[in-house]
Every structure is written in C-alpha cells, then in structure tokens.
Amino acid sequence: MSTNLSFAQLNRVLLGLKAKDPELKRFIRHSCDLSRSFKHSELLSVDLEMTGLDPKKNEVISMGWVPIINGEIILAEARQLLISPEQGVGDSATIHGIHDRDLANALSLEQGLEQLLAAMKGRVLVAHHGALDISFLQQAAQKLYGHKLPFELIDTLLIEAKRLSRQGEHFDKQLLRLYACCHRYGLPNASAHNALADALATAQLLLAQVAAISGGQTITLREIMKYSH
Amino acid sequence: MTEDIEITEIKDYLSQIVPFDSLSPETLSRAAKGIRISYFSSASGHVEIDYDNPQLYIVRTGAFEVRDKQGELLDRLGEGDFFGFPSLLTGENVNNKVTILEDGLVYLIDLELFKQLRNDSREFDRFFNRAHAKRMKRFEQQVGSSAPINITIESLLTEGVVSLSPDDKIVDAAQLMSEQRISSLIILEHGQLAGIVTDRDLRSRVLAVGLDGQTLIRDVMTENPSSIDCKGLLFEASMMMSTHNIHHLPVLRDNEVVGMLTTTDIVRSQNNQPIFLIGEINRQQTLEGLVSLSKRFPALLQSLIASDARAEEIGRILTLLSDSLTRQLLKLGEEQFGTPPFPYSWIVFGSQGRMDQTAGSDQDNAMILSQTPTPEQDAYFKLLSEFVCHGLDACGYIYCPGEIMAQTDKWRVDLKTWQGYFKKWVDTPSPEALLNTSIFFDMRLLSGSEELFELLQTFVLKKTRGNQIFIASMAGVALSSRPPLGFFGKFVLDRDGEENKALDLKHRGVALINDIARVYALAEGISEVNTQARLDKLLGKAILSEKDVKNLKDALEFIGHMRLKNQGKQAARGKKPSNYLKPGDISRLLRHQLKDAFEAVHSAQNGLQLKFTRGLF
Numbered sequence: 019m020s021t022n023l024s025f026a027q028l029n030r031v032l033l034g035l036k037a038k039d040p041e042l043k044r045f046i047r048h049s050c051d052l053s054r055s056f057k058h059s060e061l062l063s064v065d066l067e068m069t070g071l072d073p074k075k076n077e078v079i080s081m082g083w084v085p086i087i088n089g090e091i092i093l094a095e096a097r098q099l100l101i102s103p104e105q106g107v108g109d110s111a112t113i114h115g116i117h118d119r120d121l122a123n124a125l126s127l128e129q130g131l132e133q134l135l136a137a138m139k140g141r142v143l144v145a146h147h148g149a150l151d152i153s154f155l156q157q158a159a160q161k162l163y164g165h166k167l168p169f170e171l172i173d174t175l176l177i178e179a180k181r182l183s184r185q186g187e188h189f190d191k192q193l194l195r196l197y198a199c200c201h202r203y204g205l206p207n208a209s210a211h212n213a214l215a216d217a218l219a220t221a222q223l224l225l226a227q228v229a230a231i232s233g234g235q236t237i238t239l240r241e242i243m244k245y246s247h
Numbered sequence: 248m249t250e251d252i253e254i255t256e257i258k259d260y261l262s263q264i265v266p267f268d269s270l271s272p273e274t275l276s277r278a279a280k281g282i283r284i285s286y287f288s289s290a291s292g293h294v295e296i297d298y299d300n301p302q303l304y305i306v307r308t309g310a311f312e313v314r315d316k317q318g319e320l321l322d323r324l325g326e327g328d329f330f331g332f333p334s335l336l337t338g339e340n341v342n343n344k345v346t347i348l349e350d351g352l353v354y355l356i357d358l359e360l361f362k363q364l365r366n367d368s369r370e371f372d373r374f375f376n377r378a379h380a381k382r383m384k385r386f387e388q389q390v391g392s393s394a395p396i397n398i399t400i401e402s403l404l405t406e407g408v409v410s411l412s413p414d415d416k417i418v419d420a421a422q423l424m425s426e427q428r429i430s431s432l433i434i435l436e437h438g439q440l441a442g443i444v445t446d447r448d449l450r451s452r453v454l455a456v457g458l459d460g461q462t463l464i465r466d467v468m469t470e471n472p473s474s475i476d477c478k479g480l481l482f483e484a485s486m487m488m489s490t491h492n493i494h495h496l497p498v499l500r501d502n503e504v505v506g507m508l509t510t511t512d513i514v515r516s517q518n519n520q521p522i523f524l525i526g527e528i529n530r531q532q533t534l535e536g537l538v539s540l541s542k543r544f545p546a547l548l549q550s551l552i553a554s555d556a557r558a559e560e561i562g563r564i565l566t567l568l569s570d571s572l573t574r575q576l577l578k579l580g581e582e583q584f585g586t587p588p589f590p591y592s593w594i595v596f597g598s599q600g601r602m603d604q605t606a607g608s609d610q611d612n613a614m615i616l617s618q619t620p621t622p623e624q625d626a627y628f629k630l631l632s633e634f635v636c637h638g639l640d641a642c643g644y645i646y647c648p649g650e651i652m653a654q655t656d657k658w659r660v661d662l663k664t665w666q667g668y669f670k671k672w673v674d675t676p677s678p679e680a681l682l683n684t685s686i687f688f689d690m691r692l693l694s695g696s697e698e699l700f701e702l703l704q705t706f707v708l709k710k711t712r713g714n715q716i717f718i719a720s721m722a723g724v725a726l727s728s729r730p731p732l733g734f735f736g737k738f739v740l741d742r743d744g745e746e747n748k749a750l751d752l753k754h755r756g757v758a759l760i761n762d763i764a765r766v767y768a769l770a771e772g773i774s775e776v777n778t779q780a781r782l783d784k785l786l787g788k789a790i791l792s793e794k795d796v797k798n799l800k801d802a803l804e805f806i807g808h809m810r811l812k813n814q815g816k817q818a819a820r821g822k823k824p825s826n827y828l829k830p831g832d833i834s835r836l837l838r839h840q841l842k843d844a845f846e847a848v849h850s851a852q853n854g855l856q857l858k859f860t861r862g863l864f
Contacts, residue, residue, distance in 0.1 A: 090355070091284035093254055204308050205352060206256065215256055222352060225286035229350060234290030 048140040052240040061086040063144040063221035073157040077103035082213025098214035100124035146220045148173040176246040266374035274367040281360040294345040301334040302355045309351015325836030401477040406506045418460030431495040442468035528571040541642035552815035558807030562603035580634040590617040592695040597686040606824045610644040613658035673710045676720035689776045712772035722859035725762035730845035753826035756806040802844035
C-alpha cells in the first residue's frame with residue numbers, strides 16, 4: 019500500500035470536487051481496491067451498442083452489463099437497457115437490429131448512464147475493446163455533467179493481444195474479435211451485437227483468461243490489469 | 248424494460264438439456280436468471296465444494312471426474328452433465344472429489360432455486376433422484392451387493408385393481424380378499440383413491456378392538472395412503488415402503504389407480520439377481536436343470552450393463568456363475584461316477600482364472616492329480632472331466648478351441664508333470680511358445696485340493712520371480728500388439744467381422760493391460776491373478792509408479808466398461824456381442840476419454856519395454 023495518492027486516486031478526488039449530483043459524487047469517491055484478489059472482488063462486464071464508431075458523431079443505443087462477484091458471473095443482476103438516441107437509429111439498425119420503432123420505451127441517455135453508474139459503483143469495468151466504450155461514456159459524461167468520470171478498466175481484448183504476442187506468434191487482428199477469443203477457450207458462441215449477450219461473453223472470456231494467467235493461483239486485480247495495458 | 252431481461256442464450260441452452268426441458272417456460276426463465284457462472288481451471292486440480300452452500304453444478308464446457316473418498320471413480324462428466332446434486336438432495340456432506348480434467352465453464356444453481364425447480368416439475372425431481380440412486384448403487388456395488396435399481400414399477404406391476412367403496416362393510420372386504428387370495432384392497436370413492444385396507448388392518452383395527460364385520464370400511468381404512476406413480480423406480484418404491492414401514496403401495500397412472508405394489512413383488516424382482524441364481528445352481532440335480540438356468544445369464548448380463556455396474560464387478564459376477572456351474576457339475580459327476588480314487592485340484596485359466604469373463608467366454612480348465620494314476624484311475628478322471636466339460640459346453644461355455652481342458656489327456660496329469668510343463672516354459676522361453684501358454688499363468692483353484700494347487704503355484708512363482716530372460720520374453724508377448732492410436736492421437740481402426748472399420752477393445756485394449764499386469768506380477772512373485780488385484784498389489788512397489796498403476800486401473804475399467812456397454816447395445820439390437828466399437832457411435836467426451844485410456848496403455852507398454860526387454864525385441 020502506498021501512502022502517496024496514485025494518479026487514479028488523485029483524479030477521483032478532483033473529479034469528486036467537480037461533481038454536483040450527490041449520487042455522482044458517491045460513484046466517483048467509491049474507488050476500487052485493486053490489491054484484492056479476483057476471487058474476492060467485484061467487477062462489471064459492460065457492452066455498449068452504438069450507431070457508429072465516432073463518439074463525437076454517433077450515439078449509444080443500448081447498454082448491457084453483468085457483474086462478476088467473487089469470481090462468479092451473477093445473471094440475476096444482468097441488465098440490458100435501450101437508449102433513445104437524439105438523431106434516430108438510421109442505417110446502424112442493420113448491425114444491432116434495433117430499429118426506431120423498438121425505442122418507444124427506451125430511456126434517455128441520462129437515465130441510462132445513471133443506472134449504469136449505480137451498477138458500476140466500486141466495481142472494476144470489464145469490456146472487450148473497452149477504449150471505445152469508455153470514449154462514448156466520457157463523451158456522455160462531458161455532455162451531461164460537464165466533466166469526465168474515473169473508470170478502472172480491464173480490457174479482455176488487450177489481455178488476449180498480450181497472451182497471443184507472448185506466445186511469439188504474429189497474429190491477425192481478426193483473432194482478437196470477441197467471437198474468436200471465446201472460440202479459442204471453447205466458450206459458448208457469443209451472439210454478436212446484442213449488448214447483454216456480448217457483456218456476458220466478455221465476462222466468460224475474462225474468467226477463462228484469468229484461469230489461464232493465474233494457473234490456479236491467487237491473482238489480484240492489479241496483476242490482471244497489468245495484462246490489459 | 249429492465250425487469251424482464253432474459254439471457255436468451257442461457258435459457259435456450261437449458262431448454263435443450265434433460266431434465267430442464269421439462270420445466271414450464273416461466274420456471275425455465277427463473278432458472279436461467281438465477282444462474283451464477285463459474286470457470287474451473289485444470290491447473291487448480293479439483294473443484295472446492297462448499298457444503299454449507301450446496302449447489303447444482305451444470306457443466307457447460309470442459310470435462311470433470313467424480314471420485315468417492317476411497318478414490319473410486321463414480322462418474323465422468325462432460326457438457327450437459329451435472330454434479331453436486333447428492334448434497335442438494337440429502338443435505339449432507341458427500342465428500343466426493345471432483346477433479347477438473349479440462350478447463351470449463353460451469354453454471355451454478357443454489358439450493359433455494361433447485362427446490363423451486365423440483366417443485367415445478369416432477370420429471371425434474373425424478374431425474375435427480377434417479378441420478379442419485381445410480382450413484383448410490385455404484386457405491387453399494389463396491390461393497391458387494393447389486394440391487395436392480397433402475398427397474399421401473401411399471402415393468403414389474405401386475406395391473407388390476409381389486410376395490411370396494413368406503414361404505415362397504417368390513418365383512419365384504421374380508422370375503423373379497425380371501426376370494427382373490429390377496430392381502431390388501433384398494434378403496435375408491437368417486438373413482439379416486441380414498442384409502443387402503445390390509446389383512447393386518449382386519450386383525451389390529453377390527454378384531455383386536457372388538458369391532459364386528461358390519462363395521463364400515465371407512466372407519467378402519469388407512470385414509471389418503473402413500474402412493475407412487477407407475478413411472479417411478481422400484482428403488483423409490485422400496486425406499487418409500489421402508490421409510491414409512493408399509494407393505495402395500497397403490498400405483499397410479501395419470502392419477503388413476505392401476506394396481507397395488509407389495510413388498511412381495513419387490514422380493515420377487517430380486518430373483519434374477521446373481522445371489523439367487525447361484526443358490527438355484529447349487530440346488531440343481533440334473534444337467535438339464537443347469538442348462539436351463541444358464542439361459543438366464545444373458546438377461547442378467549444385460550441388466551447389469553443397463554444399470555451401469557462396474558466392468559470389474561460384472562466380470563466377477565459372470566465368473567462366480569461359471570464357477571458355481573463348474574462346482575455343481577463336479578458334484579453331480581462325482582455322485583454319478585463315484586468318489587474319486589484320490590484327491591485332485593480342478594483349476595481354471597485365462598478369463599475364468601482372472602475372474603473377468605464376458606459374454607461368450609470359452610472354457611479353459613485342467614486337473615492336477617495328487618498321484619500318478621493307473622489306467623483305471625485315469626479312466627475315472629477322464630469320465631468325470633468329460634462330464635464337466637461337456638456340461639459347461641451345453642451351458643454356453645464352448646469347448647476351448649486350443650483344447651486347454653481337463654478332458655484333454657495332456658492337461659489332466661500329476662503335480663510333477665505340471666511342474667515339468669512350467670519348468671520348460673520358464674527355462675527355455677520363446678515369445679512364440681509363450682503366446683499360447685501365457686493363459687496358464689493366470690491360474691486359479693476352483694475345486695479340490697488346496698495343497699496341490701499351492702504347491703504348483705509356489706513352484707511357478709519361485710521360477711518366474713526375478714527371472715530376467717523369462718520376464719523379458721513375457722514382456723515381448725505383452726508388446727506384440729499395440730493400442731489403436733496412431734500419430735497425432737488418431738484412432739487406428741481394424742476391420743471387424745463385417746468389414747466395418749472399428750476399434751478392437753479386447754485385443755488392443757483390455758488384453759494388453761492383462762498382459763502388462765501379468766508380466767509385473769510374475770516378475771514380483773505376486774500370486775494374485777485378477778488384473779485389478781495384481782495392480783493393487785503393485786501399488787507401493789518400486790517397479791511401477793503409483794501414477795502408472797492408477798492410470799492402468801482406470802484404463803482397464805474404462806475400456807472394459809465401453810466394451811460391455813457396446814456389447815449391451817449389440818445384444819439389444821439382436822446382434823452377436825463383439826469386441827468392436829465404432830468410434831462414431833460414442834460421444835466426443837467418451838472418445839476423448841477412450842484415447843486417454845489407450846494412451847495410458849501405450850505409455851505402460853513403453854515402460855515395460857524399457858524395464859524388461861532392454862532392446863531384445
């Protein structure tokens with residue numbers, strides 16, 4: 019344990035000062051203890067569906083998540099939300115299958131983000147190619163709250179890239195797709211482009227990766243994160 | 248919107264596996280939502296089971312193995328299989344060990360949810376009760392009994408309802424029961440089961456308390472008696488009867504009474520059991536009687552295979568039957584031809600010697616005479632041995648194609664001649680000659696003089712123990728055939744009799760393990776001849792590592808089990824049982840395990856080659 023504040027902790031303190039909404043303050047101040055072992059910690063596997071890949075132009079249209087608590091995926095707490103985009107779904111419906119007509123009961127981005135942050139409080143975020151999801155979340159936070167949010171991320175894509183490159187193989191980027199990664203560990207097929215199904219597939223992938231990295235030994239969140247950078 | 252989120256992938260998966268397919272759509276959703284998912288890595292060895300918090304484990308990917316406290320294999324599990332249910336059903340710590348063979352994803356269901364699912368579907372409930380019964384049965388078999396656990400009540404019940412109404416009089420009940428010669432009556436009201444009356448009720452609830460025959464049945468019957476569905480297991484019925492201390496159980500189909508199951512029915516169902524058959528064999532006074540009893544052996548074998556008995560156990564039971572037949576034939580022969588002029592030993596070789604007979608085993612036997620016989624004395628023994636060998640042949644144990652039978656003059660000789668035979672085999676061995684004589688080294692006394700047999704056995708073991716040239720030759724025999732694995736772990740297929748490509752589970756499987764165990768046993772002077780027993784005796788000896796011994800034991804049981812299962816299927820299809828298995832007929836998991844078993848044989852052969860043959864062959 020370090021007596022000095024880490025950059026991440028300092029960031030949380032500063033952001034906590036900026037935040038006005040008390041719930042948001044609580045989310046920001048509730049940091050994750052990265053020295054805990056994976057088997058005794060809480061994570062949240064998240065996947066977002068968007069109308070495109072550019073956070074400045076495109077919008078979040080669906081959020082799916084499922085927690086991993088003490089090494090187990092808890093389906094009872096799995097959620098999927100539809101978010102009503104300001105500009106309509108447009109052509110992206112061909113990818114995620116969500117059409118404007120499906121969005122009658124959808125939440126606003128603010129309501130959706132509020133629920134997601136409540137589920138993520140004190141938990142490490144798990145995502146496959148998480149940089150993209152985080153850029154959309156930060157864009158939303160900037161717009162709604164006027165500042166960014168602190169996230170601790172474990173990225174299953176980066177873990178896989180490191181594992182493959184350590185095996186000394188030159189590999190095709192295609193091998194890092196969520197579907198291909200799940201297949202490599204003999205995990206059930208992920209149905210692509212449904213936020214909750216992908217969040218679940220990501221969570222299962224992380225379980226398999228952690229088993230492979232740790233070789234059955236205790237491993238802390240920080241050690242896992244080292245693999246995901 | 249957030250409330251009715253379903254993980255369709257999980258729900259779809261559950262809906263495809265037995266017994267979850269029997270759940271209502273609502274309960275299935277509840278099950279899918281209540282699941283927790285865990286991942287087990289083979290690097291951590293085994294699954295840590297928390298008995299304070301029992302779970303149902305559903306294997307989604309990977310492979311697992313369940314062993315009991317003694318390390319006996321109870322079950323091998325792959326996708327769609329379950330473990331953990333015994334604790335859920337009994338509430339007790341079961342102390343089985345679940346080893347992780349291959350990394351895998353496992354779905355967990357806790358006690359509360361499991362209870363809800365059992366309540367929702369009778370089918371679901373029964374599935375796990377049966378799975379538990381099956382495990383229990385394996386346990387029982389290990390301790391020596393073999394109850395017919397998966398017989399359904401339906402298959403046994405004589406349907407037919409003898410009934411009266413609650414408003415009939417007791418005297419009518421008594422009359423009806425004595426007319427029909429039955430011990431109980433079903434009491435129906437508006438076509439529904441209202442109660443039962445038994446002869447014991449007539450005694451204790453009517454006569455003993457001074458009521459007369461005019462009393463209404465309603466006043467003395469057992470109301471709302473326990474009952475059981477006809478699809479239930481005999482095992483469940485017998486559990487129910489012993490728990491409630493009752494002897495009569497009304498049987499229902501679609502909630503209508505179709506008959507009455509009694510403890511007598513259950514006792515009668517045991518009659519095809521080995522113990523019963525052996526008792527019958529010992530009572531037969533004629534060859535015809537024995538032949539007709541032997542016709543029931545195939546059905547017994549089928550039921551043992553169907554109930555998933557261990558291969559080792561089945562081999563032992565079949566051998567006990569042929570042992571009893573042989574002893575009874577000897578007894579009948581001696582009664583017919585008179586007392587033998589001097590003591591002799593009747594010995595058996597090969598599969599009967601090892602106690603691992605299967606369907607269609609031939610006979611391999613011989614006699615050791617305690618004296619050199621005069622021509623008249625030998626005529627007696629010839630007559631006796633011909634009687635026994637002929638009897639065995641008539642009972643389905645065909646004459647040995649190699650003439651290794653007591654009726655062959657060469658194999659009906661005195662101790663000194665026997666010692667001479669073995670001396671020659673051991674002192675001047677050649678792999679070619681040993682191929683035909685190796686079965687003599689799996690010998691067991693079946694009847695007659697123990698002393699004679701022990702003299703011969705001690706003589707043989709003294710000659711073989713540490714005899715490098717002989718052991719090397721025997722090792723050469725054991726290496727003359729290889730398990731059916733090629734490069735990259737692919738199966739190598741042989742042609743079976745019908746020109747199909749298949750795996751020969753005998754000659755390239757169990758026989759190889761028998762050969763390997765024999766070499767080590769003779770090298771170490773171990774007197775056991777059963778292969779599992781030989782391997783047990785080798786545990787702790789420096790010559791073979793504990794791991795190798797255990798792998799060989801498991802491989803023998805597994806390949807033997809596959810062979811029996813396959814023969815059971817063949818017999819059910821009306822085909823002659825063979826040793827050939829088509830790999831396409833079994834699941835991926837089983838193929839994988841079969842490869843592992845053959846690997847173990849292969850590696851044991853390599854060990855044998857290194858240790859004994861020093862590159863001689």
